Amino acid sequence: MMNRQTYRAHMGFTLTELMIALLLGSFLVAGVIGVYVSNIQTAQVQQKLMQSQQSSQVSFQLLSRDAMHAGFTGCANMIPQRVVNVLNPPLAWWAIWTAGIQGYEQGAVPQFAGADIPPVAGTDGVQLMYGRGTSASIVSHDLTAVPPMVINQNVAGIVADDIVLACDSKMAVIFQVTGIVGNNISHAVGAGAPGNASLNFGFGANGVNFQQSLSADAGTVMPLETVGWFVGTNADGNSLYRVALVAGQMRTEEILPGVENLQVQYLSRDSANYTNANAVPDWEQVVALRATLTLANDAKMPVAAGLRTFTQVINLRNH
Template identity: 90%
Template sequence: MPMLKSQRQFGFTLTELMIALVLGSFLVAGVVGVYVSNIRTGQVQQRLMSSQQSSQIGFQLLSRDAMHAGFSGCANMITQRVVNVLNPPLAWWAIWTAGIRGHEQGAVPQFAGAGIVPLAGADGVQLMYGRGTSASIVSHNVVGNPPMVINQNVAGIVANDIVLACDSKMAVIFQVTAIAGNNISHAVGAGAPGNASLNFGFGANGVNFPQSLASDAGTVMPLETVGWFVGTNSDGNSLYRVALVAGQMRTEEILPGVDNLQIQYLSRGAANYVNATAVADWEQVVALRATLTLSNDAKMPVAAGLRTFTQVINLRNH
């Protein structure tokens, strides 16, 4: 019987093993790279979604103020017929310019006082309107005691409130010095800033005089004055809204992590939006375009174009 050759079994050589390990390492590295890239992409997308939601919240609040800008309660009142009897010098929040006034970068006032400094290079805007539900004027005698009687205090007017009252011919900004039930007082020399006079009447020659508001069409409501701007604080830059409440300014941080705010304005009959310095008449402004740029994250950088959001807001009362 013939002898069978012994069958020897050979394993992998060291070289083959090393090649296999190298190829396997490349494969694992590729899989890990794809995994890490997917995680990073998901994080970036999550951040973009969060940025979009944050910007939408800011735009919604800004839109609410802008769409009400210029509302006096008695149709659209031109600036020349809005009398202001507050004591001078008038603060920024007391100057009525058709209910809207833009401030270009480098010229934004100290909306929030000395505490929060406007960010250099960012724009700001001031918006004014009658807030809430107006109260009808039952009677008004500018030199009477009490001078004004309203039907009901549905607007929640309190002492020291700065209010906007109007009839079909004029509007007046004054401070409520006392309120008892439906009786409103606006004495001279009380409160801060206080009323300088009782010259509610609009003089054709530019000289105002004491005149009572008509009860058949007269209304009164709190004056809402707000300022929107980007301010610098200890944690960085944020979008702020300051509002006039009972004669005092209150500051709200609307959106942290903001690099810039640019606002342009469209006037009636114009084809293009322009900067605030190019607006000739704020009465003619019918829309604004706000562009908000959120801050970048050094650990998760996103292109500026993906952090920049724009909103066009139409003014209802212009």
């Protein structure tokens, strides 16, 4: 005679038992799927963070290059009062020498001419100026000669219409090259855009400039590099931009798309704290800047602001 246990073994599982098993199995599968999806999302977030870090590092490398060169004239560090500018007025933002660096606090960032891209409200900007590349030595300079300036070799790649920075042991001058043939440079008055207003390269003690040739003794010339860094808005959102002066024309480069904010603070000599641009008493005394870049958040893959914010401290070598 068959006992109860043997009978149940032959009968199989009841419907209730099967439903319980299916329910428990569903919970198990759902848990595994949840863990899998969570791992995929975590991997995507980590990859996005890694890409953001790499992008911000490239941006900081480019900014560091400009900042570390800021203020370089080829001869010596020149105070703004000893840099003569003979370009036709009104002088554009890129032609006004301010110790090689000028910061703009949020709400005061200019719309850098040539970019045609409005800055984003609440973000900072910075302007950096320096002599670009390798300087050429001045062999001779005579304002009345044709051509007036002869250099040893055109190692800096100077071309016609370039805005250049030339200097000797006493002064520096910003002017436009109106022609170059081999090692011979012309800087005629009234030609080109913006063009040269005069040949008053000399720096007068009373503030009145006069005609004076640059000295071949320690005299050098190189292209003037003026760049503006800011966050601007376009049809696709906000991006980090670099505006640069090249051969007398402004060129706009989109450095990094998807940027929410840029904040820049400055450290002055004999100061222990970084300050905003509107609190800098003398740009000649700025020795370092601290840039903080915040990338925009992705609604489909949100990341905390602290994880998409990156900071870089850059020392100025020519201050």
